[in-house]
Amino acid sequence: MYSDNNLIKPTSKDACQLLSHEEIARYSRQMILPELGKPGQILLANAHVLVIGCGSLGCPAALYLTAAGIGTIGLLDYGTVELSNLNREVLHTEHGVGASKVDTASSFLKTLNSHVNIVLHKITLNKETACDIIQNYDIILDCSNNAHTACIINNACVFSRKPFVSSHLQGFECHLRVYNSADGGPCYKCLNSTVDLDPVTGSMGALAGVMGCMQALEAIKLAAKIGSASSGLLFQGALAKFEKENLQERNKSCEVCGTDPVQLNKLIEEQICDIRTVHHTNGYKNGDEAAKVMPVKELSGNTGFHENYLICSTSNEVVSETASGNGSSSHKMELSSAEIARYSSQMNLPELGKTGQLLLSNACVLVVGCGGLGCPSSLYLAAAGVGTIGLLDYDEVEMSNLHRQVLHTEHGVGTAKVDSVTKFLKGLNSTLKIIPHKVVLDSRTALDVIKSYDIVLDCTDNVATRYLINDACVLSNKPLISGAALRWEGQITVYNYKDGPCYRCLFPKPPPPETVTNCSDGGVMGVVPGIIGCMQALETIKIITNIGSPLSSAMLLFNGLRGSFQKIKLRSKQPHCVVCGDNPTITKLIDYEQFCGAKAEDKEAGVSLLSRDQRLTVLEYKNMLASGSNHLLLDVRQPVELGICCLDNAVNIPYKEISRAHRIEQIKLALKERKTSQVICLCRRGNDSQLAAVALKKVLQDCVVKDIVGGLTQWARLVDNSMPIY
Numbered sequence: 001m002y003s004d005n006n007l008i009k010p011t012s013k014d015a016c017q018l019l020s021h022e023e024i025a026r027y028s029r030q031m032i033l034p035e036l037g038k039p040g041q042i043l044l045a046n047a048h049v050l051v052i053g054c055g056s057l058g059c060p061a062a063l064y065l066t067a068a069g070i071g072t073i074g075l076l077d078y079g080t081v082e083l084s085n086l087n088r089e090v091l092h093t094e095h096g097v098g099a100s101k102v103d104t105a106s107s108f109l110k111t112l113n114s115h116v117n118i119v120l121h122k123i124t125l126n127k128e129t130a131c132d133i134i135q136n137y138d139i140i141l142d143c144s145n146n147a148h149t150a151c152i153i154n155n156a157c158v159f160s161r162k163p164f165v166s167s168h169l170q171g172f173e174c175h176l177r178v179y180n181s182a183d184g185g186p187c188y189k190c191l192n193s194t195v196d197l198d199p200v201t202g203s204m205g206a207l208a209g210v211m212g213c214m215q216a217l218e219a220i221k222l223a224a225k226i227g228s229a230s231s232g233l234l235f236q237g238a239l240a241k242f243e244k245e246n247l248q249e250r251n252k253s254c255e256v257c258g259t260d261p262v263q264l265n266k267l268i269e270e271q272i273c274d275i276r277t278v279h280h281t282n283g284y285k286n287g288d289e290a291a292k293v294m295p296v297k298e299l300s301g302n303t304g305f306h307e308n309y310l311i312c313s314t315s316n317e318v319v320s321e322t323a324s325g326n327g328s329s330s331h332k333m334e335l336s337s338a339e340i341a342r343y344s345s346q347m348n349l350p351e352l353g354k355t356g357q358l359l360l361s362n363a364c365v366l367v368v369g370c371g372g373l374g375c376p377s378s379l380y381l382a383a384a385g386v387g388t389i390g391l392l393d394y395d396e397v398e399m400s401n402l403h404r405q406v407l408h409t410e411h412g413v414g415t416a417k418v419d420s421v422t423k424f425l426k427g428l429n430s431t432l433k434i435i436p437h438k439v440v441l442d443s444r445t446a447l448d449v450i451k452s453y454d455i456v457l458d459c460t461d462n463v464a465t466r467y468l469i470n471d472a473c474v475l476s477n478k479p480l481i482s483g484a485a486l487r488w489e490g491q492i493t494v495y496n497y498k499d500g501p502c503y504r505c506l507f508p509k510p511p512p513p514e515t516v517t518n519c520s521d522g523g524v525m526g527v528v529p530g531i532i533g534c535m536q537a538l539e540t541i542k543i544i545t546n547i548g549s550p551l552s553s554a555m556l557l558f559n560g561l562r563g564s565f566q567k568i569k570l571r572s573k574q575p576h577c578v579v580c581g582d583n584p585t586i587t588k589l590i591d592y593e594q595f596c597g598a599k600a601e602d603k604e605a606g607v608s609l610l611s612r613d614q615r616l617t618v619l620e621y622k623n624m625l626a627s628g629s630n631h632l633l634l635d636v637r638q639p640v641e642l643g644i645c646c647l648d649n650a651v652n653i654p655y656k657e658i659s660r661a662h663r664i665e666q667i668k669l670a671l672k673e674r675k676t677s678q679v680i681c682l683c684r685r686g687n688d689s690q691l692a693a694v695a696l697k698k699v700l701q702d703c704v705v706k707d708i709v710g711g712l713t714q715w716a717r718l719v720d721n722s723m724p725i726y
Helices: 021-031 037-046 058-068 101-112 127-134 147-160 205-224 262-270 337-347 353-361 374-384 417-428 446-450 463-476 527-545 592-596 618-627 661-674 688-699 711-718
Strands: 048-052 072-076 117-121 139-142 164-170 173-179 233-236 241-244 364-368 388-392 433-437 455-458 480-486 489-495 554-559 564-569 632-635 678-682 704-708
Touching: 021 037, 037 205, 048 058, 058 072, 058 101, 058 205, 058 527, 072 101, 101 117, 127 147, 139 147, 139 205, 147 164, 164 205, 173 205, 205 233, 205 374, 205 527, 233 564, 241 564, 337 353, 353 527, 364 374, 374 388, 374 417, 374 527, 388 417, 417 433, 446 463, 455 463, 455 527, 463 480, 463 592, 480 527, 489 527, 527 554, 618 711, 632 661, 678 688, 688 704, 704 711
Parallel strands: 048 072, 048 139, 072 117, 139 164, 364 388, 364 455, 388 433, 455 480, 632 678, 678 704
Antiparallel strands: 164 173, 173 233, 233 241, 480 489, 489 554, 554 564
């Protein structure tokens, strides 16, 4: 029997109900989601998830499970890294060619999140090992892309009563299913009475990224016990078309999960499933014959992982190094032997072939924003072999980024995001030209940067920059792939492409600033921007290679809680649009912060609504408590945030509900009970508390209403160091 001492489970966090300050800072953007909160994060920290296959599906799945804070992640694969894997297996590097896949994958995962326990299984999954391993985990992810392996996993999961999430990828099509769920869902055998191994026809890495991220999301939902499982989902990548499968219920006569349990034991004992794992895509080889591995030294271009990448000035000047697209004399006409070996899997796709790969090699793509969307999109563009990739971001890595910005590491906190991403991409594919632009994109710099690229990806998180990028792309005649993600939802569309609409055609005027929510305030589940970012990379590849139907004049909407996609038709290009219409009035870039009434950044801007005498510092409030002064403390944060930290004796009324009649009555009753007319408003950073105080002053005219400067963040810094900052 198989045994592994590493599978001894760590001490459960349920015993103490505590997360460290660093963990709260790291996961704060997903912990403020009402569906998750602190209890959900603790469930994730106690979860044990097994990823079977460290290939094209397993790499993104393991990456986002690690980022989300799954406590124990098992990686199972006996294969070694080959050069031909690197166009889709994005946790491996050129220097890892010839090494164990589980070793190379775990090496980066540990730098992303040292709190996660990574357990390695360098074995072949078969009858002798399957049940012994699987019974130590709560949720199983089948990332083998192999029908025979799926049968083995299915039998062991049914026997061990474990749910498993399976995805199958072939060409530009794939499906996702959750088998053996606790609600009585079917097992793999219920839906697949015969096991046929499909012929290998090639695969596209960005599509595998989408499905691997979807598997991670389903595992997170199962672990945290939220949302509804994706019982079945079909995706046609070339058409950006998702369809929900109507799966049958569990088959009572199924020989594996049916009413007669003896059949399952017979299956396991007699090995009715063929345990040969012969699929080529994820490290499973045919027999013992290993594929030829191209030595790294034969690769064209630089191979250095650390040194050989461009570093630009930290000033706001545009870097002198520029992209070489748009018909440059450096246009590539042939692929080297190393490139053919590297990209062979996607070159096997009839829609792509050698011609499409050459188009990718000659393409120049600019990714604006190296965060939750920019990390996965640039990752899969580099893996696919896009010849020149520009990375634009002025910001530095913060701990709160790491649950969704998966190319940064713990040791990279405080470094420039463009440097962090560049380093990773060059380790994955040193043959590319990576151009970092460590600048603030504004009306002075935008056109100079964008003109050198063929396609632009908007991976930003604020309205002013969206209008800026849109106008610059229209004026430069560049297609724009726009993505967005917030909470559990995401969306993607293509602007300014083949007479399609631009952003202004749909949104002529910006929304009021107070109605706009970013992930700092609204939260975001980290794997959701992962899914959208992979989709942005896929749409970019389709446009470069003229494959399928890009999302021009259409928008794809994603709901992570439901695990559903919806494709909607957008209005056509507007003849009266002020920037792309028949008679445009915007012929040069404008002041977009003034136009939108908001800063062109995703940092929370401080508000100043109250005078100094209407505010208390945290030290003044500390002295007020010590003196025993009677008052009502109103915590105006969302209820889910109270689980992270709070002050004693506070009454919680969310700011957005503060003016409702029943809330006003609740406040008046609390004042009467406390025999006071003094109200102190408190929030996380001292912004919403001012808004609440202004609103209350209008209805509580006989009361003294103040707020606390800097909120709980400042309280944690100056008064109570045991309180976490999030």
